[in-house]
Amino acid sequence: MFAEKVIELLKEAERNPVTIDPFNDDKIRQIVEEMHSLFRMNMNDANATMENKTLWTTVQVRHSALERNKRCLLAYLYSRMAKIKTLRWEFGAILPPDVRELLSDDEYEWFSKYSTNLASYMRSLGQDIGYNGIDLTENLKPPKSLYIEVLCMADYGKLELEDGDVILLKKNSRHFLPTSECQTLIRQGILKQIT
């Protein structure tokens, strides 16, 4: 039956709405082949129908099957594109190798372009009010508070903040710092968050 493969492809993609599957090269090639053969058969019949109008119905059925295949393929690619877009926000500009393998070469090219575009947009943000861009990927949900209270657990020494301030992290001193600055230190166990 016509367009059976493409439905399979879509169903497969739909089974996994959140994560991205490997690009199904094989199946796509089969579908494109099917489309080519449909097109060829139509060409032949269309040339023949000049005299014989009985073949017209057949041509029309094949043509709609062709169009359906095309639409479904585009839907498949589009849904993948949306997923790749979220990849950029989740992983940042550089994809881990196992995720990279799931994309086709064209998709990867698109990803790089999207990534560059986003980066240049983020750099341009807020320049009129004196910021050198804002990293939009940092807080995808509005943070509950920009600052957190931390207790210093060890003598760490000086820490330079992004805005140029220097603070001395000494044991048993408390600080109220931007959340983004502390996270690595909290993971290292130098700071402890106080709730």
Next chain:
Amino acid sequence: MFIEDIKNDFYNVLLGNRVLLLVHYDVDAICTCKILQSLFKCDNVSYTLVPVGGIAELRQAYDENNEEIKYVVLVNCGGTIDLVDILQPEEDVVFFVLDAHKPTDVCNVYSDGQVRLVYKDDEENIPNFDDIFRDDEDEENEESESGREGLEAMVERRRERRAWEERRNTLMFNYTQFSYYGKPSACVAVELAWRVSRCGWAAVWAGAVAAAAQAALHTRAPAAALLDADHLTRHLPPEHTHTGSRVSLEKDVNLPLYRRWSLEAALRHSPALAPALRLHTVAGQTRLRQLLADTGIPLQQARQAYRSMDVELRRSLLTALQSAAPKHKLPDPTHTTFLLHRVHSPTLAATDIVYAIMGLIEHETLPRAEGFQHALAALDTEAGDNDSRRLGCASAQRALEAAARLAHATLSARQLHLAGPFSYFIVQEGTAEASLVRGPLWLGVAARWLAAGGAAVLGSAPGPPGSCLLLGVPPRYQHETRNLFGAAFEQAATKCGASVSLDYLDSSVITLPTAQRAQFLDALTALLA
């Protein structure tokens, strides 16, 4: 310079800037710090908080943290010393001082905007600027004039100057003669929280604990303490339906930590009642049993944990003690204190938290800085018990027991030496009590215990090896909180040449080498006689 408007001239200036918060190790300062922290948290004012114990630590903390800092808030430290002289700050650094220690240093008062005092106490009689500062310009053009008239004018000017200097010295002597405490800083902080419309139960509770600390440690006269409490009750927010906790001012039994102790133990170790029972004598023990009998509480009940006592007895405790106390010539066993009522959790008394915080910052094993962090946690108002509070209460109970044991041992061994105008006692090194009663807070509790008769008492505890701590309690400390020992220590030290360290912010506490203690006490006796 004093600040006129606590919101616009103090808090709004800090908004959006990095602040260095230097906090002294005392109950009031910790409460203030708690309130300021919650305000800063709301407004995203990023700060660095460093606890400081004395002038040397203050200087060290400032030197370490002054990079890129333009605003420094000092809580209960720095008011009584010339900040600019000691810290040598950059021109554009501004100090906000919130200090209950009095008298305030005149250089801070008349500072030209670099040192700003957040609260002006009306009780302070600060000398006028013209009386204590004077330009010495006229001396320079003395030479230019000549002849008889010039000479006469010069003599006249010199005499005038001498008279002025004399007056200045008298004024300054009167001003700095006594060290005392003003309105608790936490009450000022509550006021501030109220002005910026963020006065919640937590802020009021912290203020209440600070007020209770001043009452419990007798650093403020009872009348003044009552007025502070009155100010606090005015800021009580409407009932909190969300968490259900609320603060109320109520009449309560004046026993420390009795909600976590047994009634008998609390009575034995109460700094307010126990000295009058004279428990170091055999008669004292009988008196305590007699008192309990008069209140109608069986010994068995009094000895078990208060929370398991009979409900009827618990309910009638206040009235029973009140009626039984006069018979034994005890002081009033009740006081007015703030209570924190929480749903599904036991009620907390502000006085108990005071002792818990004292127990944490002068813990026998915990370093002071760690105790400070626990103390901040102990002020939380959430339902349930937290570890810090439990730790603090346990430590406070041990310390109170040690202070009581120490007082009894001193009295029964006649170790309270009379030296003219004051008595003194010495905590011997190596005893079990010495490890607990070694900081100024608990030594103060022990000294006041011994001074309950109304005499002035000096207490001395072993400090770091080779040196000791000396603390003075003024006579009739219950009524007159002004402490003359601060100035006296200073003078005695210069007289006898002892290498005394005046590092403590409370000037009535000093450290000196143990070898020079006897010599120093002699000099002090001679001075005060």
